[in-house]
Amino acid sequence: MSAPRGKRSAGLLLFRHTDRGLEVLLGHMGGPFFATKDAGAWTVPKGEYEPGEPAWEAARREFQEELGLPPPDGEAIELGEVRQTNGKIVTAWAVEADLDPATVDPGTFRMEWPPRSGQLQEFPELDRVEWCGLDRARNVIVKAQAAFLDRLAEHST
Known part of the structure; x- marks a missing residue:
């Protein structure tokens, strides 16, 4: 299912x-x-926002919602935007920070599962978070978001 333009x-x-x-x-x-997926099932912690909301504020809000932790302070490095295959445009910033994945308390979403069962179930937005080296990250991240890794690597050299 593709995202509306x-x-x-x-x-x-x-x-x-x-x-x-x-x-x-x-x-x-x-x-x-x-x-059961690994490749293409990992993402930058992110979420949708409405027109008129500044993307930077949305990124910080969504970080809190997705991970249950306040967004870190620090210099924000603009990584620009990418268009995913579903048509969604993702904007990201990189921030240098350390975080213990065990402290994450993810937000949840509800969906009908199994399909057409009439039963609503709740699932975590992110079922786990992990620190990854760039090689592993490139192998598992949503394909379009790999550009963020390249841009960060360029900035960090």
Whole structure:
């Protein structure tokens, strides 16, 4: 199902420098459609926003909603925007910060599951978050969002 033209999301990509190199914090999309998927099932913590809301404010709000934690302070690096295959435009910023994935308390969404069952079930927006090196991140992130990793790597060199 494709997103209507003009749907927009904004998010924050946390990064940190470790002895293993640059790492980014990605979230695995929750719900039954992504439960057994790895490649293409990881994302920058993000969410939709309405026209008129500044994307930066939406990115910070959605970080809080998706992870249950306040967005970190720090210099925001603009990573620009990408258009996903579903037509949604995603805008992201990178912020250097450290975060323990065990402290995440994800927001939830409700959907009918199983399909056409009439039963509503609740699922986490993100069922887990993980620090990933850039190689792993490129292999698992939603394809269009890989451009954010490249832009961050360029900025960090």
